[in-house]
């Protein structure tokens with residue numbers, strides 16, 4: 541059963557946000573995801589299928605199995621993945637990442653994106669992933685490290701709100717800083733050849749179109765927080781508008797790209 545205390549919630553707006561995010565961040569997320577030789581890929585915490593669409597496009601020879609514990613997310617995923625479902629290229633499973641109804645050593649590769657930040661016991665999830673990977677299988681994982689967010693000129697209101705978002709996520713049992721822990725967690729669980737890379741991006745006036753798209757993206761991510769009161773939401777909108785109008789306004793953020801083998 542899905543955790544109703546999930547920081548982003550399961551609204552229609554949030555489901556669309558995930559789909560847009562999949563497209564917008566793909567050029568940052570997918571470099572280094574080497575699943576081209578895989579016949580069977582497992583995606584854990586697949587949400588509405590935003591990353592599944594990317595995986596199917598990028599790895600046309602693979603069958604993708606998805607694990608997601610929210611029926612609401614899966615409903616959208618079924619619509620978005622209608623064609624690949626019909627073609628037998630994807631299987632959607634309603635289950636928890638901590639206890640996946642899957643055979644051991646069944647997958648060539650596993651992909652995980654923005655999941656562990658929402659999970660109270662990431663070790664339990666990583667153990668399950670290790671169990672279902674084949675002997676030479678690889679895991680590719682993308683996780684947040686929310687300390688790496690900065691808007692310039694410094695914006696105390698947005699910074700304070702971001703802190704309260706992250707505090708709320710911690711209170712809900714998630715971890716907005718899981719990225720820095722990822723390497724250690726993978727080692728504890730027994731993974732080998734662990735690689736952890738911090739990827740960061742700066743959006744500024746060199747490319748105004750991209751800068752605006754990223755500012756809108758972050759505005760919507762901030763607004764998705766369960767901690768945001770109506771007054772806070774109004775403030776978030778105003779502050780992002782100000783940032784967007786400032787010709788020298790910049791936005792920086794980073795996340796963690798990890799990989800490991802069995």
Ligand SMILES: C[S@@+](CC[C@H](N)C(=O)[O-])C[C@H]1O[C@@H](n2cnc3c(N)ncnc32)[C@H](O)[C@@H]1O
Nearest residue numbers: 585586587590608609610613636637653654658
């Ligand atoms: C931020 S979304 C990311 C979804 C997808 N990976 C993407 O990038 O679009 C996290 C997803 O993980 C799911 N989730 C959280 N905890 C889970 C768990 N323990 N087992 C399975 N799914 C989980 C949530 O319901 C949500 O759909």
